[in-house]
Amino acid sequence: xxxxxxxxxxxxxxxxxxxxxxxxxxxxxxxxxxxxxxxxxxxxxxxxxxxxxxxxxxxxxxxxxxxxxxxxxxxxxxxxxxxxxxxxxxxxxxxxxxxxxxxxxxxxxxxxxxxxxxxxxxxxxxxxxxxxxxxxxxxxxxxxxxxxxxxxxxxxxxxxxxxxxxxxxxxxxxxxxxxxxxxxxxxxxxxxxxxxxxxxxxxxxxxxxxxxxxxxxxxxxxxxxxxxxxxxxxxxxxxxxxxxxxxxxxxxxxxxxxxxxxxxxxxxxxxxxxxxxxxxxxxxxxxxxxxxxxxxxxxxxxxxxxxxxxxxxxxxxxxxxxxxxxxxxxxxxxxxxxxxxxx
Amino acid sequence: xxxxxxxxxxxxxxxxxxxxxxxxxxxxxxxxxxxxxxxxxxxxxxxxxxxxxxxxxxxxxxxxxxxxxxxxxxxxxxxxxxxxxxxxxxxxxxxxxxxxxxxxxxxxxxxxxxxxxxxxxxxxxxxxxxxxxxxxxxxxxxxxxxxxxxxxxxxxxxxxxxxxxxxxxxxxxxxxxxxxxxxxxxxxxxxxxxxxxxxxxxxxxxxxxxxxxxxxxxxxxxxxxxxxxxxxxxxxxxxxxxxxxxxxxxxxxxxxxxxxxxxxxxxxxxxxxxxxxxxxxxxxxxxx
Amino acid sequence: xxxxxxxxxxxxxxxxxxxxxxxxxxxxxxxxxxxxxxxxxxxxxxxxxxxxxxxxxxxxxxxxxxxxxxxxxxxxxxxxxxxxxxxxxxxxxxxxxxxxxxxxxxxxxxxxxxxxxxxxxxxxxxxxxxxxxxxxxxxxxxxxxxxxxxxxxxxxxxxxxxxxxxxxxxxxxxxxxxxxxxxxxxxxxxxxxxxxxxxxxxxxxxxxxxxxxxxxxxxxxxxxxxxxxxxxxxxxxxxxxxxxxxxxxxxxxxxxx
Numbered sequence: 001x002x003x004x005x006x007x008x009x010x011x012x013x014x015x016x017x018x019x020x021x022x023x024x025x026x027x028x029x030x031x032x033x034x035x036x037x038x039x040x041x042x043x044x045x046x047x048x049x050x051x052x053x054x055x056x057x058x059x060x061x062x063x064x065x066x067x068x069x070x071x072x073x074x075x076x077x078x079x080x081x082x083x084x085x086x087x088x089x090x091x092x093x094x095x096x097x098x099x100x101x102x103x104x105x106x107x108x109x110x111x112x113x114x115x116x117x118x119x120x121x122x123x124x125x126x127x128x129x130x131x132x133x134x135x136x137x138x139x140x141x142x143x144x145x146x147x148x149x150x151x152x153x154x155x156x157x158x159x160x161x162x163x164x165x166x167x168x169x170x171x172x173x174x175x176x177x178x179x180x181x182x183x184x185x186x187x188x189x190x191x192x193x194x195x196x197x198x199x200x201x202x203x204x205x206x207x208x209x210x211x212x213x214x215x216x217x218x219x220x221x222x223x224x225x226x227x228x229x230x231x232x233x234x235x236x237x238x239x240x241x242x243x244x245x246x247x248x249x250x251x252x253x254x255x256x257x258x259x260x261x262x263x264x265x266x267x268x269x270x271x272x273x274x275x276x277x278x279x280x281x282x283x284x285x286x287x288x289x290x291x292x293x294x295x296x297x298x299x300x301x302x303x304x305x306x307x308x309x310x311x312x313x314x315x316x317x318x319x320x321x322x323x324x325x326x327x328x329x330x331x332x333x334x335x336x337x338x339x340x341x342x343x
Numbered sequence: 344x345x346x347x348x349x350x351x352x353x354x355x356x357x358x359x360x361x362x363x364x365x366x367x368x369x370x371x372x373x374x375x376x377x378x379x380x381x382x383x384x385x386x387x388x389x390x391x392x393x394x395x396x397x398x399x400x401x402x403x404x405x406x407x408x409x410x411x412x413x414x415x416x417x418x419x420x421x422x423x424x425x426x427x428x429x430x431x432x433x434x435x436x437x438x439x440x441x442x443x444x445x446x447x448x449x450x451x452x453x454x455x456x457x458x459x460x461x462x463x464x465x466x467x468x469x470x471x472x473x474x475x476x477x478x479x480x481x482x483x484x485x486x487x488x489x490x491x492x493x494x495x496x497x498x499x500x501x502x503x504x505x506x507x508x509x510x511x512x513x514x515x516x517x518x519x520x521x522x523x524x525x526x527x528x529x530x531x532x533x534x535x536x537x538x539x540x541x542x543x544x545x546x547x548x549x550x551x552x553x554x555x556x557x558x559x560x561x562x563x564x565x566x567x568x569x570x571x572x573x574x575x576x577x578x579x580x581x582x583x584x585x586x587x588x589x590x591x592x593x594x595x596x597x598x599x600x601x602x603x604x605x606x607x608x609x610x611x612x613x614x615x616x617x618x619x620x621x622x623x624x625x626x627x628x629x630x631x
Numbered sequence: 632x633x634x635x636x637x638x639x640x641x642x643x644x645x646x647x648x649x650x651x652x653x654x655x656x657x658x659x660x661x662x663x664x665x666x667x668x669x670x671x672x673x674x675x676x677x678x679x680x681x682x683x684x685x686x687x688x689x690x691x692x693x694x695x696x697x698x699x700x701x702x703x704x705x706x707x708x709x710x711x712x713x714x715x716x717x718x719x720x721x722x723x724x725x726x727x728x729x730x731x732x733x734x735x736x737x738x739x740x741x742x743x744x745x746x747x748x749x750x751x752x753x754x755x756x757x758x759x760x761x762x763x764x765x766x767x768x769x770x771x772x773x774x775x776x777x778x779x780x781x782x783x784x785x786x787x788x789x790x791x792x793x794x795x796x797x798x799x800x801x802x803x804x805x806x807x808x809x810x811x812x813x814x815x816x817x818x819x820x821x822x823x824x825x826x827x828x829x830x831x832x833x834x835x836x837x838x839x840x841x842x843x844x845x846x847x848x849x850x851x852x853x854x855x856x857x858x859x860x861x862x863x864x865x866x867x868x869x870x871x872x873x874x875x876x877x878x879x880x881x882x883x884x885x886x887x888x
Contacts, residue, residue: 029849029850029852029853030849030850030853031856032852032853035682035684051838052841053841053845053846053849055845055848056587056851058587059830061587062742063834065385067749067755071837087383088383162573201572201574202572203574205573207460208851208855211460211463214664215463215467215469216468216666217469217489233663234662234664286853326382327382329590330591333584333588333589336584337576338402340574340580341405341406341575349802350798352709353713353717354713354717354719356710357709357713357714357725358719358725361725361728361729362728364744364766365728365731365732366724367747368743368747369731371746372743428639428640428643431639437881441877441878442878443640445870445874446874447647449867449870449871450647450648450650450651453654453862453866453867456844456848457654458650458651460855461653461654462650464650464653464666465653469666471653501647505819505820506771509816509820512812512816513778513813513816514778514782517782544782547779547781547782548778551777554733554774555733555774555775555820561734579737582736586739586742599735599736599739603731603734603735607727607731607734610730
């Protein structure tokens, strides 16, 4: 081997080693982090971000589980999966001393039952599931609660999301139970109540609930807060209502899987995402709610005062976040199958 | 050429590929189906038939019949639309035949989910069809087309039609024109020529096309979910839910194995009947 | 009769192209969600130009689809031939396995492929994706080619054999030209299937290689962007150019002959 060749080989080795060090694999929904935030992070740190995407939590979980947490450095699961994945040892503890911007987060969204003390997860974005109304067709002031959806006059008119837990949330809350109940009797009562709701259902929406609202195919039903923000840009008649029994709440958090190979970079990335100006950009581009109070302060008045994004205190005080229900999942799904086969 | 024995290559490739990427995985599925579900580890060892017993719950029979009915209807409509279409296209002069076939397949290169979204825009209350009907004064208020069984069939046929047409076109290619001419000269009416010559000679194409529409349709669910409003479960929904949402992998595996066994049984019956009636036969005289 | 024939063809094409037409129109629609016309714009084209992740995923998809279709067509044609012409052990098992691939729900194939790749130590990415796509395309090629093989004259092949032609010569000179239409059909079906798959791909691909369907469907949280309509339009435009170009070429050839 000539000297130059050896040198070239060394260089190649060194650069690939360097490359491996300066890498970060993020696994997330597509465009769920503003593209400019990712490129700015790359420029600032020299870390090469590989951004891989999934369509839903369930696919992500199955894939991470089968690979035993390897292959990814930062994953953004929803709360109920954070609790499941941390109990199964798929997530590693986050070193909070490395997160200088942690102080920016609101206490309202920290230390929740799905991850006490936030040892494994740092909240990124959150939102709620409430009632959507097309104000052109239905007076929004007449709809105040989940119970209003049971009214006979909505026969064949309603949109429900195609999600077991969200649909049961309505019925559980209507009957005064917790959305995370594992008590079979309570779930049964909710199921029997949902049977009565079925004639009103036009569609279980499997993709994006804003679409049927915007297309004019439905005027009333369940919808996610972020979807309302998006829909209102085109059709301001679509209104959002926090049902008085309690809306459904979800939060997506940054986590680091146990098999991550770039743990230090993962911490750097999470800390970067917690910066106020990054959080501001996230809300402006995505329309979801941020737990970052420092970022909130930077937002324009209209965004900051938009009750869809930042609900009033009385709503927040009742907020119950969706959690993993363990084996009770089977009870819920059994009833779900019955509901959908007309039993 | 002797060195690389053609026959051996074909056989070894067939067995190795299918063995490694189809047989082994499906043996795993069968094994999973007799394991016990476990929320932490997906499936654990004590062997049990519990998942198989659950299959006999009446809910699932209902889901099976609905899926079967929907797939059969879709296959029938694809055949009714695809057969004359393939015939006309196959009889066109060389260049045009290729062009039309190519043009038929081009829309399918856009992912079917994206096209399904577009169908929602066509069938919706304010969609094209209703706009046309209202504009022509045929109806006074929009028809509810979306989220009905009609929309589901409309979408399924849309997604699966080329799988019927392409094998049919290649089987029409082989159809001997002189045979038909002879029949015509001998005074056979169109219907007689159709029944006695065209259909039997294109039977391999009909069977191939029907299989490629029917079998995928049995497991398909997103079209029904998006266009039908997900109000009724199909086999595909149940299996997907068991694997991804409930995470009862043994039950999902048992369900999937049962589906394959039932379908294989149906196919076997069909081929048996087909061979008795008509020795022209289909895809499998030795297979399956 | 002729009028009837052409209106039937036109009706089928209208059915096939109506949804695509909507995508094309919406690629120029200023409205992001496309429920109504809000004016002409080229904004989405410009956005796509800047969206490197999306264009890369699009190119990756085309790459995988053409490689998978080609490989599946080659392997599938050989399989059809083996199943049709040769006797070998486990033949019945082999043909049942092909049906099993078609009958297995996507999610089951997806999970089993992933388990196999992990067990074999195949890194998730380009190769795992390619193998998976070839496998689920295979039965469609085999069935199409097999149906074509069934119909033709056994004596032709026997005669060639008696005259001492080797298997590969028989294949090249007799079988291949006869089943060629079916091979083309098989390739087109495989290419289509590969471009259409979401669920299997999302399980077997890794972070280094992303394809379009996954990218598009993981946009649900923020809404599928109109750039996707632009991609559909471009794909259509390229295909139409291709077909016009090759038609012109072929017609020239025909008139020359």
